[in-house]
Amino acid sequence: MRNNVLIIGGGPAGLEASANLQRLGYNVLLVEHSNTLGGHLGKWDRLFPSGTPASGALDKLLGSMDGVKCFTDTEIQSINRLGKSYNVILSNGITVLADAVLVVTGFDLFQAEKKEEYGYGIYDHVITNADLEQYFKTGLDARINAPRKIGFVHCVGSRDEKSGCRSCSKVCCATAVKQACEMKAAFPDAQIYCFYMDLRMFGRHYEDMYLEAQRDYGIRFIRGRVAEVSENIDGSLSVKAEDTVSSKPLKVSLDLLVLMAGMRPSVSGQRIGSLLGMQNEKDGYFEVLSEITSQQRSPIPGIFLAGAATGPKTLPDTLADARGAATQIDKYLSDIFPKAKDLKQLIKTAW
Amino acid sequence: MMPANIFPILAAQASPEVIDRIPSSYSHFVIPFVAGITFFLVWIFVGLIRVLTQLNHDDRMQFWTSLLNPITAGKNIRDLFCDCLFHTKIWQRKPLLGYMHSAIAFGWFMLIVLGHIEVALFVPKHLSYGEGGLFYPIFYRYFVWIRPGHETLRGAFFFFLMDFFLLYVLTGIGLAMFKRFRSIVLGMRHTTKPSLADRVALYSLWMIFPLRLLAESFTADLSGGSFLTLGMNHLLHFLFGDKLYFQPFWWAYSICLGTFFAAMPFSRYMHILTEVLWILFRNAGLKPSHPRKGVAEAEIYACSSCGLCLDACPMNVQKKNLKYSSVYFIRFLRRHNERKIAEIADKCLMCDKCHALCPVSVDAPALRRAQRQTTNDHLPYDYSYLDTAPVKLHEAAIPRHPELDSGSDSSKVLYFAGCMSHLTPRIIKAVEELFKKAGTEYVFADREGGICCGRPLLLAGKKEAAAKTMDANKSMIKASGCKTLVLSCPICYKVFKEEYNLAGIRVVHYTQYFKELIDAGKLNVGKSGEKIVYHDPCELGRGCNVYEEPRTVLRQVGDLVKAGHEYDESICCGGSLGSLTLSQNDRRKITDAAIKDLTIAFPETIVTACPLCLKTFSERSTVPVKDFAEVLTNHCG
Numbered sequence: 001m002r003n004n005v006l007i008i009g010g011g012p013a014g015l016e017a018s019a020n021l022q023r024l025g026y027n028v029l030l031v032e033h034s035n036t037l038g039g040h041l042g043k044w045d046r047l048f049p050s051g052t053p054a055s056g057a058l059d060k061l062l063g064s065m066d067g068v069k070c071f072t073d074t075e076i077q078s079i080n081r082l083g084k085s086y087n088v089i090l091s092n093g094i095t096v097l098a099d100a101v102l103v104v105t106g107f108d109l110f111q112a113e114k115k116e117e118y119g120y121g122i123y124d125h126v127i128t129n130a131d132l133e134q135y136f137k138t139g140l141d142a143r144i145n146a147p148r149k150i151g152f153v154h155c156v157g158s159r160d161e162k163s164g165c166r167s168c169s170k171v172c173c174a175t176a177v178k179q180a181c182e183m184k185a186a187f188p189d190a191q192i193y194c195f196y197m198d199l200r201m202f203g204r205h206y207e208d209m210y211l212e213a214q215r216d217y218g219i220r221f222i223r224g225r226v227a228e229v230s231e232n233i234d235g236s237l238s239v240k241a242e243d244t245v246s247s248k249p250l251k252v253s254l255d256l257l258v259l260m261a262g263m264r265p266s267v268s269g270q271r272i273g274s275l276l277g278m279q280n281e282k283d284g285y286f287e288v289l290s291e292i293t294s295q296q297r298s299p300i301p302g303i304f305l306a307g308a309a310t311g312p313k314t315l316p317d318t319l320a321d322a323r324g325a326a327t328q329i330d331k332y333l334s335d336i337f338p339k340a341k342d343l344k345q346l347i348k349t350a351w
Numbered sequence: 352m353m354p355a356n357i358f359p360i361l362a363a364q365a366s367p368e369v370i371d372r373i374p375s376s377y378s379h380f381v382i383p384f385v386a387g388i389t390f391f392l393v394w395i396f397v398g399l400i401r402v403l404t405q406l407n408h409d410d411r412m413q414f415w416t417s418l419l420n421p422i423t424a425g426k427n428i429r430d431l432f433c434d435c436l437f438h439t440k441i442w443q444r445k446p447l448l449g450y451m452h453s454a455i456a457f458g459w460f461m462l463i464v465l466g467h468i469e470v471a472l473f474v475p476k477h478l479s480y481g482e483g484g485l486f487y488p489i490f491y492r493y494f495v496w497i498r499p500g501h502e503t504l505r506g507a508f509f510f511f512l513m514d515f516f517l518l519y520v521l522t523g524i525g526l527a528m529f530k531r532f533r534s535i536v537l538g539m540r541h542t543t544k545p546s547l548a549d550r551v552a553l554y555s556l557w558m559i560f561p562l563r564l565l566a567e568s569f570t571a572d573l574s575g576g577s578f579l580t581l582g583m584n585h586l587l588h589f590l591f592g593d594k595l596y597f598q599p600f601w602w603a604y605s606i607c608l609g610t611f612f613a614a615m616p617f618s619r620y621m622h623i624l625t626e627v628l629w630i631l632f633r634n635a636g637l638k639p640s641h642p643r644k645g646v647a648e649a650e651i652y653a654c655s656s657c658g659l660c661l662d663a664c665p666m667n668v669q670k671k672n673l674k675y676s677s678v679y680f681i682r683f684l685r686r687h688n689e690r691k692i693a694e695i696a697d698k699c700l701m702c703d704k705c706h707a708l709c710p711v712s713v714d715a716p717a718l719r720r721a722q723r724q725t726t727n728d729h730l731p732y733d734y735s736y737l738d739t740a741p742v743k744l745h746e747a748a749i750p751r752h753p754e755l756d757s758g759s760d761s762s763k764v765l766y767f768a769g770c771m772s773h774l775t776p777r778i779i780k781a782v783e784e785l786f787k788k789a790g791t792e793y794v795f796a797d798r799e800g801g802i803c804c805g806r807p808l809l810l811a812g813k814k815e816a817a818a819k820t821m822d823a824n825k826s827m828i829k830a831s832g833c834k835t836l837v838l839s840c841p842i843c844y845k846v847f848k849e850e851y852n853l854a855g856i857r858v859v860h861y862t863q864y865f866k867e868l869i870d871a872g873k874l875n876v877g878k879s880g881e882k883i884v885y886h887d888p889c890e891l892g893r894g895c896n897v898y899e900e901p902r903t904v905l906r907q908v909g910d911l912v913k914a915g916h917e918y919d920e921s922i923c924c925g926g927s928l929g930s931l932t933l934s935q936n937d938r939r940k941i942t943d944a945a946i947k948d949l950t951i952a953f954p955e956t957i958v959t960a961c962p963l964c965l966k967t968f969s970e971r972s973t974v975p976v977k978d979f980a981e982v983l984t985n986h987c988g
Contacts, residue, residue, distance in 0.1 A: 002899050036389060116774065116776065116777065116966055116969065117773070117774035117775070117776070119776050122776050122777050122780065123776070161935040162935060163970065164935070164939065164970065175642075202413050227774045227777075228774055229776070230773065230779075232777070240800060249736075251800075282936075338479060
């Protein structure tokens, strides 16, 4: 008998973990509450640092899912411990007895309208990073109308106590630099500004991308937060910021403002967390057993975590985390259900 | 009441003319009482002189002249009765608690007054220095006995009144004892932790009246009494036979009184007399300029530590923050605990609710501002931006409505959005739209950015910095030539109205201005069935007493439902600029509590009239939060 593993969440972490667990010989069941697999990756156009097409990466993840049972448009209705396992009832009426559960519920983008001073949803030419990716994918957005001056605001809803998030979202700096270059490529006459607090170019090739943005694309980086945005009568935006390098207030008129909305713990993930009785840490993400040595284990036996459910991560980090979770689950199941990997059975199939 | 004989030799000359009463002479048991009250009287006399000398010259003149002003004098008398004796402000909110306080205060007051009347009527000689000596019957029922066969109806009437008020006080004391253990029954979720002196005074106060009942009951057959003391007396005779040893009870009664008076200056009960001075100061319009001296001293000793501000304080959604309440701030001011004083002063949100709900209107936020001023006012500031800030006036190009043209010429309106409205652009958008719809000719004072109105600086105790920004704004407003100043931020509104002295310029909040436009028929609003709840911003409601204008308008556009706490009991949104150190986490807890309180009647929309409240609520609420002007634009034809 093969052990059942339930994966909650069909984003990149869920896909990567299920493919690995399936390959390890478990019976994997993936539940996704929306109607498509791929999570935020499916909505993105290209990926930093080298502009890899997101669709290619997603196709690769989906391509190794043979044998995994996927339920989209499905919610977890209840989940209860039953002996060593978990009895899970799904909204489509199916009941599963899962020996291990992997929670990969990911993140939600910060709702940029909550930073009202930036005017998202109020002014005509303010968009978010996600809107811009959608525009790159489809070429359609009424708010983007041959802009000649474009601004990117870093850290919208991140590193901002007032908006309820002290931590860094990790991906926005690199995304902003990537998107700024892409916009320059799309509108070669445009002047592009990035308003940042710090540029956190921590990953491999990120510094190269930042250098190219300045050298090859002429992006102007201004260290200072945007204070407020107002709309002029002609529809252009008047942006007030502080240039902390020269210690002077600054005012520019822009045709398009892109807000780099950060990461927040996903609302649907919080629901799963409360069903399981899992604790959140102060930042709202799930608590892990040990942040150094057991990052993929929750304090509840048999419940594993991966990806952005335990804090903001880049895509490669998320995938690595998912693979880590797969090996952790494998170890756990072999320890707790030793008969599951019956040696005779294994020899019979392997030889 | 019985005579306290201070000088036994003089008192020995008991007057022979008294025929219906037998006054007797000195007894040792009065010593504890005389010692306690002498100490107390000296203490308050010295304190009074100190407070008066600490006032600056202008304040002192203002105080003396206020006493001569008949209007203030009338107000003083009314306030002294209502606030000190009847506690009407507590009655209005919590009747049982009001009964408790007024029973003890008014009851005791009446016992003292009636006691003096009894002395004046029945042993008049003792009031005269020449004949009776320096001898005054405080313990009347010990020292003045009825001559057998001389009971009068008039005497019985006073005996009845004395017993009645004693019973009245005893019911109050009973409630007070009960409140120590179950305060929630009297409407208080939290109650103050008494200090050591408070406890000494508290327990002696509890004991005074039961002991008085016992003492007077023991002598009621000799000194006279009514339903209570005589009844008790019969019971005591029944229990203990013919001979009653009353001395121990009079001793105990005197000791309790003496202890109470001796502990009073160090306890919260100092408020009983200090609040008289504070009410006179308050009505004279004096404001504390120092957190500890002069007016402030009267104010902090007027605090009765009743703890009504504990439940009022929005910070107390978390029990750990109880220590930042005004009552403890004042206690630490009394004790000169500088570290805690500074910490608590900075924590406060300055929502003013403790001031609004205080039975004697102790203005703790003003004390906190004065405290902040001691550290913040002299910090160095860079004022260069005041000169460089481009204060340009932008006249909006408005197509004129021919039909409204006749009315719109006379008044040009100056609109000052302020920093906070600039962070909530939907307010500015809605206000401009409404101006255009009503055909108001307006000048947008700070479209290109302005400078701070000064209120946040004042709240932080930066008086000098505030004065500089206020001067800069003042010249900008004067230069505009406008006669009406409209503000969309209550924080600006309060300071423009109260501190700027803009003679000849009418300062209005946009809720008031749009109500006028609607009343004049310039704005037409339609009613929908939308369930609306209105949140009173602190600075607009408690700060400027604007409660009805926004409600009147909102009733015309939707179905206005009630919040849990409204008007002056409204809960701060948690975003207040007033606090210098409260953490975001604590603020969020307050915001969530305020939203929960606003949505008890399941409204579809929360409406507020302050950009800061709007922003704070929008970030946390699941119910849509809208600005007052935004709601009007949605309902304007």
